Amino acid sequence: MNTNEVIVSIQNVSKAFGKQEVLNDISLNVYKGEIFGLLGPSGAGKTTLVKMLTGLDLPNRGENHLFQEKMPSLKLIEKIGYMAQSDALYGELTAKENLEFFGALFGLNGKALQSRISKVMDVVELSDHLNKTVHHYSGGMKRRLSLATALLHEPELLILDEPTVGIDPVLRMSIWRAFYELNEKGVSIIVTTHVMGEAEKCHRLAMLRDGRLIAVGTPEQLKADTDSSSIEEAFLAYGGVKA
Amino acid sequence: MRVRALVIRILRQIIRDKRTLGLLIFAPILILTMLHLVFNGDDYVPKVGLVDIPEAFEEQLDLDDADITKYTNIESANKDTEKQLLDGYITFENTSPSIVLEGSDPNVNGATIKWLQKALAPLQSSDANELDIEFIHGSEDMSQFDYFGPVLLGFFIFFFVFLIAGVSFLRERTTGTLERLLSSPLRKWEIVVGYIIGFGIFTLLQATIIAAYAIYVLGMLMEGSFIYVLLITLTLSLTALTLGILLSAFANNELQMIQFIPIVVVPQIFFSGLFNLETISPWLNWIGPLTPLYYAADALRNVMVRGYGWGDIYINLFVLLGFSALFIFLNISALQRYRKI
Numbered sequence: 233m234n235t236n237e238v239i240v241s242i243q244n245v246s247k248a249f250g251k252q253e254v255l256n257d258i259s260l261n262v263y264k265g266e267i268f269g270l271l272g273p274s275g276a277g278k279t280t281l282v283k284m285l286t287g288l289d290l291p292n293r294g295e296n297h298l299f300q301e302k303m304p305s306l307k308l309i310e311k312i313g314y315m316a317q318s319d320a321l322y323g324e325l326t327a328k329e330n331l332e333f334f335g336a337l338f339g340l341n342g343k344a345l346q347s348r349i350s351k352v353m354d355v356v357e358l359s360d361h362l363n364k365t366v367h368h369y370s371g372g373m374k375r376r377l378s379l380a381t382a383l384l385h386e387p388e389l390l391i392l393d394e395p396t397v398g399i400d401p402v403l404r405m406s407i408w409r410a411f412y413e414l415n416e417k418g419v420s421i422i423v424t425t426h427v428m429g430e431a432e433k434c435h436r437l438a439m440l441r442d443g444r445l446i447a448v449g450t451p452e453q454l455k456a457d458t459d460s461s462s463i464e465e466a467f468l469a470y471g472g473v474k475a
Numbered sequence: 476m477r478v479r480a481l482v483i484r485i486l487r488q489i490i491r492d493k494r495t496l497g498l499l500i501f502a503p504i505l506i507l508t509m510l511h512l513v514f515n516g517d518d519y520v521p522k523v524g525l526v527d528i529p530e531a532f533e534e535q536l537d538l539d540d541a542d543i544t545k546y547t548n549i550e551s552a553n554k555d556t557e558k559q560l561l562d563g564y565i566t567f568e569n570t571s572p573s574i575v576l577e578g579s580d581p582n583v584n585g586a587t588i589k590w591l592q593k594a595l596a597p598l599q600s601s602d603a604n605e606l607d608i609e610f611i612h613g614s615e616d617m618s619q620f621d622y623f624g625p626v627l628l629g630f631f632i633f634f635f636v637f638l639i640a641g642v643s644f645l646r647e648r649t650t651g652t653l654e655r656l657l658s659s660p661l662r663k664w665e666i667v668v669g670y671i672i673g674f675g676i677f678t679l680l681q682a683t684i685i686a687a688y689a690i691y692v693l694g695m696l697m698e699g700s701f702i703y704v705l706l707i708t709l710t711l712s713l714t715a716l717t718l719g720i721l722l723s724a725f726a727n728n729e730l731q732m733i734q735f736i737p738i739v740v741v742p743q744i745f746f747s748g749l750f751n752l753e754t755i756s757p758w759l760n761w762i763g764p765l766t767p768l769y770y771a772a773d774a775l776r777n778v779m780v781r782g783y784g785w786g787d788i789y790i791n792l793f794v795l796l797g798f799s800a801l802f803i804f805l806n807i808s809a810l811q812r813y814r815k816i
Contacts, residue, residue: 314658316654322488323650324491329484336477337480337656341476365491381655
């Protein structure tokens with residue numbers, strides 16, 4: 233799946249809010265066609281890092297490059313599908329109206345927009361609830377609709393911040409199935425998670441702790457290198473605690 | 476295209492929220508109706524006692540429009556006044572009248588004194604001619620409601636647009652949709668323009684309904700052109716909208732947005748001409764020209780009471796547009812916090 237084409241390059245990035253340091257000298261490459269996981273407990277700096285990749289924040293030091301161009305750039309924004317930690321939907325509107333709105337922001341309209349809407353709702357298995365007010369959606373449905381809005385404009389790179397938090401295992405599996413399907417079509421995916429088990433589903437992983445990058449590699453590699461049987465053990469080992 | 480999507484979304488949201496929609500249109504109508512009933516009620520009829528008045532005098536007095544009770548001694552009149560059964564009484568010492576008032580309610584005092592002056596007029600030297608008064612604007616029949624009305628009209632538009640726009644932008648921030656907008660190709664100015672057009676369309680509708688109700692149903696004085704009234708309210712709502720959005724950046728939740736009402740909205744009433752600015756103490760009345768409502772109220776009064784046109788309101792409109800431009804500029808720079816480009 234992976235090629236050697238770098239699509240995301242994080243170069244010596246540091247970020248502090250006031251005196252509080254959130255990211256400390258992070259350097260990372262993500263290759264085209266990868267499902268790349270950012271694993272770490274809450275407060276590790278995952279969201280901050282991801283926000284910088286989408287242009288919502290700027291590093292204090294270092295640079296982020298996407299598709300060989302420096303972020304932030306409005307041109308790059310169109311190539312990214314971003315799903316934030318909060319669902320960011322308009323509760324008074326129906327799913328369809330939400331999708332129409334976000335689609336129009338990316339320049340979709342008319343038939344093309346309608347066909348994309350039915351396609352993405354298919355992917356997240358919400359086709360039957362298209363005309364329901366989002367207000368009446370359950371938490372898991374909102375999460376999936378939020379994912380659908382990120383997929384609308386067929387981005388080359390998906391950046392997903394905790395996409396499966398609060399979702400039951402059956403749904404989580406179906407969402408991951410959707411990720412793999414997209415990935416097969418050539419979409420690269422960066423996904424943050426604090427669930428160790430979920431991290432094993434990624435092609436490659438970066439482990440973050442207290443704003444520092446403690447390890448990067450495939451799940452198998454990371455486990456083998458630390459002689460661990462699970463990602464959780466490996467994380468502890470890299471964090472300096474031998475289980 | 477993107478702006479259009481934003482406008483459609485805002486209008487859809489307003490229409491979906493039936494309760495807010497009702498508040499925006501019926502609350503002002505309800506309050507205006509009540510004020511109309513309060514200010515256009517009957518004139519106060521003073522209750523006056525006459526104490527031991529010589530018949531010759533009594534015949535000369537004009538005793539219409541008052542509740543007259545006759546007394547034979549001062550003590551009983553005094554007692555009834557204390558009990559508030561009387562607003563005041565007249566006694567005659569020798570040939571000159573002397574008046575005692577209950578005095579605790581300034582409105583009643585005013586009405587009673589006014590009546591007394593009229594009643595006692597025949598006793599004054601008879602060569603005083605009745606004054607011939609001509610009105611440049613308004614008329615003898617113009618009520619308080621006619622004078623307050625234009626200010627209130629402006630105030631309601633300002634208040635509701637400020638609150639609704641502020642809260643809806645605040646929600647955009649707290650639910651994370653603002654972040655989502657900013658992670659799309661939408662430009663910052665497009666967000667502000669979308670909000671302005673979306674709420675602008677709605678306010679135009681709201682202002683038309685409220686103003687038409689006040690003028691054609693309640694009979695509020697309307698000398699000028701309806702179009703100017705709409706133009707002024709639309710300009711005012713633009714100011715309210717941009718100020719609401721700006722202040723929402725300093726609130727973390729709806730309650731904190733409401734806290735701006737006593738600080739930002741209510742004080743404007745005092746300086747908008749509801750009360751005469753010249754009588755407000757000089758170390759406060761400079762605030763008036765700093766408040767948007769001051770200009771809107773003046774323009775509305777010029778049109779509705781004085782029947783003036785464009786030539787007399789355009790300066791006020793430009794000042795309001797100036798306020799809006801300032802707020803828009805500050806809004807766009809406040810959004811800088813969220814996306815650097």
